[in-house]
Amino acid sequence: MDNQLFPIFLQLNHLRTLLVGGGGVALEKLTALLRNSPQASVTVVAKRLIPEVRAFVRDYPSVQVFERAFDDTDLDNADLVVVASNNPFLNAHIRQESRKRHLLINVADKPDLCDFYLGSIVKKGNLKLGISTNGKSPTMAKRIKELLDESIPDEIDETLQYMSELRDLLKGDFTDKVRELNAHTASLLMSKRTHGNTGR
Known part of the structure; x- marks a missing residue:
């Protein structure tokens, strides 16, 4: 199960x-x-x-x-x-x-x-992720926590703050706001990936 x-x-x-x-x-x-x-x-x-x-x-x-x-x-x-x-x-x-x-x-x-x-918790400012193995392996949950903690940049909180401010500024109905926020999120993630790869 x-x-x-x-x-x-x-x-x-x-x-x-x-x-x-x-x-x-x-x-x-x-x-x-x-x-x-x-x-x-x-x-x-x-x-x-x-x-x-x-x-x-x-x-x-x-x-x-x-x-x-x-x-x-x-x-x-x-x-x-x-x-x-x-x-x-x-x-x-x-x-x-x-x-x-x-x-x-x-x-x-x-x-x-x-x-x-x-569960194990990953916390980066306002971002908080909970990890569960359904009680099967707390040790594995801790290892996954360590992996995510290293992978997610501390600057993610600045991005969250920006998205919160942007949401308050957007006009239109709910669908329009979701579409606009999704577009901004995609561009931000792409920028992070590109920036991360240039240093390798």
Whole structure:
């Protein structure tokens, strides 16, 4: 079966995320969440926190940390749940309680318990690309991320800004605007390719 995941980009600064866990995997999840959405409201619940987690969250005032065992009531104020626990019984329990509340959940390294995955991200200014292997190979996703990160020029953000300004200036109906924008996009890409090839 092919990849049937539906890709979306969430405005985490408008949602409340619960993260259960305080170890190395939790740090990876926190890094992914907050590097992409620095203003995200995240509540971390864990019996023990590694020093790296404590140090990381100091730079994010929107993160609350509770060093204690998970309680079902922690889900009451959540919109999204991320679990980074190595306790299979706790993982299954949180999954069950989350479904009762109609909350979307991600359980680290447990695709069968996940409603969504945290994919690899390529970010160049306002351009953001999400990469998914349908949970088959996170390592491959990271390699593809590295390839795209090297291939897409940092100047792409200037192009996006130009296209945004151009869109606001265009007149005519929707079809005319799309046709004009497509023409400009094609010429810009051709210019980038030509410019890139002249240096070889």
